[in-house]
Amino acid sequence: MRIGIYTMACVGTLLAGAAIAETPATEDNRFRLEKTESGYLRLDQKTGAVSFCREEHGGLTCRMAADERQAFEQELDLLAKRVEALEQKLGTGAPSATVPSDAEIEKSLSIMEQVMRRFMGIINEFRAEEPPAPNRL
Secondary structure (H helix, E strand, C coil): CCCHHHHHHHHHEEEEEEEECCCCCCCCEEEEEEEEECCCEECCCCCCEEEEEEEECCEEEEEEEEHHHHHHHHHHHHHHHHHHHHHHHCCCCCCCCCCHHHHHHHHHHHHHHHHHHHHHHHHHHHHHHHCCCCCCC
16 A cells, blocks of 8 residues: 555656646646556646545545655744744744833934924925816816
């Protein structure tokens, strides 16, 4: 049984490469299903990923091929290690919850006020350049 699944995965990967080369994958035709004795092979024509699908409870349940699962878990482990290293580099990982002082708030509001005044000035300049709209009743 394991040899059959492995063979189907290899054949599916070969089919994936051929299908990707033949047909550009769009979102409408990204996945392709091929019937097998034990279910279906689902081919992602965009990435080349192959999944095994079976009909269960009135729908298809798909699982990654064994070799793809191993690559997925290796990538997941690598990312977990990177996250752990970044968390250690940052220390506790929680940002300090400091409230800005009144002076910092006033400075921020002053900057926002200047931006808004300048923006409104630009809008008024454009309005002055436009011819007046005709009076419509």
